[in-house]
Amino acid sequence: MDGVNVVELTIVIVLFLVVTVMGFVASRWRRAESLMHLDEWGLGGRSFGTWITWFLLGGDLYTAYTFVAVPALVFGAGAAGFFAVPYTVVIYPLVFLVVIRLWSVSHVRGFVTPADFVRARFDSPVMALLVALTGIVATMPYIALQLVGIEAILKAMGVEGELPLVVAFVILALYTYNSGLRAPALIAFVKDTLIYLTIIVAVIVIPTKLGGWDAIFGAAEEKFSAGTGAGVLLPATGQLGYATLALGSALALFLYPHSITGVLAASNRDVLKRNMSALPVYSLALGFIALLGFMAIAAGVTPIGEDGNTIVPVLFQEMFPSWFAGIAFAAIGIGALVPAAIMSIAAANLFTRNIYKEFLKRDATPRQEAQVAKVTSLVVKVGAVAAILFIDPQFSIDLQLIGGVIILQTLPAVALGLYTRWLHRGALIAGWVAGMAAGLLMLYNIQRLGPDGSVVREHFGGSSFALAKLGLDVQSSVYAGFLALLVNLVVTVLVTAALRAAKVPDGVDGTAEADYTAEREDPTFRDLPDPLESAPPGTGDAGARR
């Protein structure tokens, strides 16, 4: 263990211990009488106000991986990496009206997952299963990637071996098991305080040391002037890809089960609307974080080994005194724990509600459901650690790339379904299959080119698909997920028209129009999930449901 920075390590360990205690104490915070109910464990009792929701969703959407990977992308690719900013600007006005409808219908009908909604809305267990599986497959590598963030800071501190990583995740697993969604909600306070502190200090201190913003952008310009395509501005051929990547990523983010878990935990519609105005504060922070990539160029940072994700930790180490670098590292490390906890809870909810209860044990009691969800959240995290330790981390990065493309394929059922029931359940399945096939085929055919133009990787080399491959005579490329979604939508609409013309039965809608605008104080509002026995709203027959 030579070359370990003791000051940094001590600060990181102390802060980590603080959040560990908080994680366990969280089960007593805003306490309910029994945590042994899926709603209490998995949705925190669904009573989070504006502030807690802001911290929870912020901690959930802006992950440690984002904080490490976005500057790494800007460091390597220049302007193209800045897509994270328009992405996180357009997302809130985009979902402003959508999340409140999802919140309302979920609370009237007791939906915990997006698949619950699809099942009731379209009367289709098959489509619900597809949504659940898509969600789980897309979330798993995302959890694994949080470990990449922790790994980067460990490397920078000179800590070797994988034991610290395993210990961190075991502790995380234990307090998530113990406290459910309350744990990440409480820890998110610490995480965000540290992150904001780090960014504010970084934005003031680092440019001063490097000779101002002019020098920083100047150094970046100089680095890229020799290169291929990358630069401080986008090449003309990169503009369409930039916009579609931003839009496609924005459409995908709130389809991820962990985002929906955070949304449903809000206490009412106004809390969500206010958060759509307050969450962009994180986007502003993300913009500054992205520019850390250019600061690293100006500071002449070289990544540790081949790992580009280490540039931010190394930059902090060079620019800050050890004690403050320790705080910044703790911010990244704790920043990994919050989303990892929420993601594993969301994946566990999907498995419990839409696979276990639907196909394995129809008569599961709420206690059994909660127990299965807790155990699943453990399994999910063990799987994530195993994926990082035993499989090349690159595999998780590739999978996460695929995850964004495949989660988009649930958009017609989950998002459009909130507005219309015209889409036929058979068509939704057909559209999902077509979109998946198109997306995976495109990703498979994307090569990664090295700086000298040679092919570094033959397949799954990125998400930007050259339109020339479709025989179009243009130089531009498009985000593969966006194109796959278009295929999905076209197929869904055409097949719907055909099935409707053929009068194929489309099942019974398990929701009513008024559900989508229901408010907290309405008699239909409830906090008990049970779509499998969805009784008519407002009849108050909980005895039968339980």
Added chain:
Amino acid sequence: MASSSRSPADGPARGGTPVRSDRSPWNWLLLVPIVVPLIVPLYNHLEPSLFGWPLFYWLQLAFVPLGVLTTVLVYRATRRSPEERAAARAAVERDAARPTVTRDQER
């Protein structure tokens, strides 16, 4: 599968839920911060720069307040009446005062 088909398909929900609408002309305003940040030619330039920042970077960061402004505006303009909001707050407090288990049994 059979169970969900038991519930009524359409019509107003029972139990006196008022039929509301999220529709409002104000909502169209939300299109501005969705469309503008996606028009890349608008900001893919170095000049005019601001505090040493090329246009590309400072203008895109400036879209953040644009998004905040429009969502705040739409939220304020489409908010429910003070009486309704007071009722909503009362409902939240009432629910918070009771543990889930009791709520469960009451139903």
